[in-house]
Amino acid sequence: MSRAPMEALARLEPGADSRLQREALLQDIELRLLLFSTTLSSVSAELECEARRTAQMASLLDAKETRRQTLLTVSSIVVGALTTTVTAISNDDRANDILDITGGAVGAGLGLAALFSSPSLDFEHPRNLLADIWRHPARSADFPASLWFVLSHKDFSNEQRYAIRHNVCARWIASGYVDDSVRGGPYFGQGGRYTLAELQTRANMLGELQAAVRLIHQNLQSLLLKLVTVSRNGD
Numbered sequence: 083m084s085r086a087p088m089e090a091l092a093r094l095e096p097g098a099d100s101r102l103q104r105e106a107l108l109q110d111i112e113l114r115l116l117l118f119s120t121t122l123s124s125v126s127a128e129l130e131c132e133a134r135r136t137a138q139m140a141s142l143l144d145a146k147e148t149r150r151q152t153l154l155t156v157s158s159i160v161v162g163a164l165t166t167t168v169t170a171i172s173n174d175d176r177a178n179d180i181l182d183i184t185g186g187a188v189g190a191g192l193g194l195a196a197l198f199s200s201p202s203l204d205f206e207h208p209r210n211l212l213a214d215i216w217r218h219p220a221r222s223a224d225f226p227a228s229l230w231f232v233l234s235h236k237d238f239s240n241e242q243r244y245a246i247r248h249n250v251c252a253r254w255i256a257s258g259y260v261d262d263s264v265r266g267g268p269y270f271g272q273g274g275r276y277t278l279a280e281l282q283t284r285a286n287m288l289g290e291l292q293a294a295v296r297l298i299h300q301n302l303q304s305l306l307l308k309l310v311t312v313s314r315n316g317d
Contacts, residue, residue, distance in 0.1 A: 143276075208273070210270065212287055213271070254290060
């Protein structure tokens with residue numbers, strides 16, 4: 083976003099002679115901010131849509147795993163019951179010993195499969211807004227230039243110590259979603275094989291980023307309101 087109209091407005095001396103020029107500059111600034119507001123709303127909506135899509139895939143995988151766990155658990159119980167029944171009615175001790183060992187091994191295998199299984203699925207996201215936030219290129223291929231400028235400069239953050247982009251990454255690390263050594267993986271590429279936990283993590287990361295964009299939007303609305311007040315008062 084260009085600062086020229088704001089700088090010109092700041093240089094104007096108060097008085098009737100500069101009133102028309104002040105009003106023109108204020109209208110120009112308001113228009114630019116309204117356009118930027120539309121950009122923020124668009125990106126926020128995209129992040130929300132992607133987070134919901136990720137959460138839906140996580141729910142589908144969770145339901146699939148729940149059915150699998152139930153099947154394995156029931157199968158283990160059935161194997162145990164059949165083994166007990168057969169050995170109870172059989173008088174062949176040697177056969178009973180073999181059945182006990184075999185049934186126990188099968189039941190244990192099914193139980194372990196239910197306990198340690200880690201289901202996954204292929205999940206593609208060719209346009210990945212998380213990637214540039216993490217890798218912080220000078221220019222973003224996915225974020226609008228105006229928003230990327232705001233995200234990348236510390237002057238626009240609340241404490242003005244670090245850029246908003248940096249703060250989002252810091253929250254990801256603090257929450258245990260990723261660590262400093264991560265360079266690729268499913269989160270920052272175009273997709274890949276995701277486990278249930280990874281899908282849930284990706285949805286949370288998208289939520290963190292969307293919250294940051296929404297905060298920018300709230301601050302922008304406050305600025306717009308102030309400019310409108312100034313414009314009406316001719317101050």
